[in-house]
Amino acid sequence: MNKSWECACGLIGISLLAGCGGDAKAPATPVKTISTYSITAIDGYLSNARAWVDIGENFLFETGDRKGVTNGSGLASISLNGLENPSQYAAFVLAIPGQTVDQDQPGSPVSQGFLMSAPAGHTTVTPLTSLVHLYMFEGLGESTAIAAVAQSLGINSSQVMGDYIANGLADVAVKARAIVMLGILPEQELTSGSDVTAPLVEFRRLRDALKQLDTHHHLVRDAHGRIVLDSDSQPVIVDDNALSTDTDGDGVIDAADPFPNDASENADYDFDGIGDNADPDDDNDGLTDAEEGTLNTDPFNADTDGDGVNDKDDQFPNDNSETVDTDGDGQGDNADPDNDNDGVSDSYDEDPMDAAKSNCQFDAITSTTFEMDASSVHNVILQCGGYLPLGIADVQALATLRRSHVTGTGGSEAFEFATNGTGVRYQNGQVVGSFNWQITTSNDRNGFAPGMVKIFHSNDDAEVWALLNKNSETNAFVVYSEFSSQGNGVVDTQAISQMRSLDYRQSTDPAPAASAVLSPCTTDDSAFTGDAPTTAATQAQFAAAIETCKQNTSGGDIPFTADLVASRSFLWGQPGGDLTTRYTFLTTDGENQGFGYRFRNGGYQTYQWEVENNQLVIVGSDTPNASSWVQTFAILGEDEANQETSWKVFTQNTLWVKNGTPSGITAEQGAISSGSLVQHALPGDLLSQCDDFNTGWNDSTQSPTDNGATPAEYEQALTDCGTPWTTTPLRFTAALLTNTKLLMDNGHSLEFSGVPATNGDGLLSGNGAYVTPGTDQPVTEAFSWVIQANGHLVLSFTGSDKAMTWTLQDADGIRFSALRFMSDPDWQLAPDHGVIRNISFTVSPLM
Structure with missing residues (x-):
């Protein structure tokens, strides 16, 4: 937040500024840098909450941020550890369930967490400043964001950013507390752009109700402490008179009583229209209240132990550390050393839930300290x-x-x-x-x-x-x-x-064509401290490093083509390290570009890629409002038989520039490193999200149970199915269908043989076989295929009128499925009708 003053006197932020006015030649009073910075957290005043200065500017508390814990007055004194101007960063407060106490209700900690913030330059953090900060994240200036919050709540703009408790603004305090009670604020730190925008969506939905609230107009809670909602899911607001209106005299006001004229009932926990006193299963978890009494579970909580599994389905409903007993031995799977009772310890067992699988996990055993024989x-x-x-x-x-x-x-x-x-x-x-x-x-x-x-x-x-x-x-x-x-x-x-x-071959297999040479040249690689380079480099220095490496290897650099990466996955490893990062490249449009995702440190980041000047350029962003990065790869010589190659990479990261680490780095500079890349098949873990449009099947005859669907209905299904996806349906590519097998989740497979050719219409086409597993031997049906101009894959079966149309879908840059339309003349359907199905599949080379 940029602020300027013509002359400032007094204590401002963290510095004592003196020498305003007077003789311009008089020496200025030295700036006194203080060691702490204060943040005040208010719903009521919050004690034992985490407060921090968000140096990373990403709505997360992480290494490098300065933090503190609030006291009984809501005040956190934060040690700056050399940070000279904390007021240039936003302030954050996280209320932690079971730990943070709201002094308006000092008897017990909060049961649900919530995250508050204030824009840079503000140290009072409230639900209202949080909304202002979120509006600014959307792109509003500070004054406009303050005005937007004030207008939505029906208060004056001057009442938004301050301490409404100390200033005696009781009506404002009611609205602020309601923002927390209604769950508008996020419950924890934010990790994506949708997390940041969601609170404002909910605020806009509820702002008319919030505007009504004051010291004489109140939210209503039912007998179970839940806020009462109307038929439009808006909170019910009542005045002072309604707080004393209890028609049936059962102790619950009419506004909170689902049975206001029945003194024997005043609550309906599961909203099924049956009062709790008459309802045999109050929480609708499948266990009667009498059964819950026997099990000692909570009849008003479908998940008594809070482990995410319904009491009826939880074999240990009062133990949040256990939910399942796979082998039925009375010991929960988490504590049981052999969950499937196959005689192989879970610490070794490849699949500890399947007694038929007892091979070792890859990472089952390692030791460097104990004696063995x-x-x-x-x-x-x-x-x-x-x-x-x-x-x-x-x-x-x-x-x-x-x-x-x-x-x-x-x-x-x-x-x-x-x-x-x-x-x-x-x-x-x-x-x-x-x-x-x-x-x-x-x-x-x-x-x-x-x-x-x-x-x-x-x-x-x-x-x-x-x-x-x-x-x-x-x-x-x-x-x-x-x-x-x-x-x-x-x-x-x-x-x-x-x-x-990674390259074991049986004696009947051909021997590798080349020996293993990994990362032959590390000339001019940048040294790193943590995640940032200690020495910066330019693109010109990167090019010079590549030339030096080419002179020191027999193979030089390798010509780069999109076919080398399109529809493929690679593992990356630094010299001397493990293969810790996976890159997966998917084509979207054009011959030399597309999108993909990078998996490292347990998380995914998406990117755009392009082949440019015999090099691969990747542009990505890890998290919203955070670091963007660019990587330029050049392939060096000494290609291995197991498809491992030596690479040189130039990485630019805007976070390095923003944080000034190292000193003097510019946006045109980055870091040079080297490593090895190993080609892999596309990953599994595929998703089938869109099955609402599938046509019913009769399992006994493998035919549809309804009248089928038309091609027009299939196209509509594609449109509707595309809604949850972040991108439009993907195009099938030659690289994806060259000597590959698509193994479907029903066990069937499509095997594409050879390299696709261009047919007379200029479309890619080829041949393959549809394989259905059988008890004795698989059934194989030959087909020809073509990729239509719209990217659909159409299969026509040899000697049959049966046909399939496939459209490849992408869920989130990570998982894949296909919506398929299949017509078969043997079904008793209209000639232009078929069946829509959604199939997940894995991709592997056709051996």
């Missing part, structure tokens, strides 16, 4: 479902085995196995040692079972690898390691861990 290793392997014995031919056929540790240090590694029992180990493109290897036999003197890989490193460390009995795209190994940590050849620690193999 061969028999202990075997016990672990048995817990993980056994192992697959390897032969000499298997390891020789690998040529390169690329592995990634699940946890711990070491990051990503590559091993080259030579046929003479020797090999070379790489880390991030650099040779870090050699090794000898052999396959254990039944005569192994250390007691290992046959078919394990023994590796003896040049630094005297040793490892034994056992390939777990696991049918997976990325195989899992248990690794038994021996370390000579003192460098004297004496083994002093033994440990067990797990790793993934």
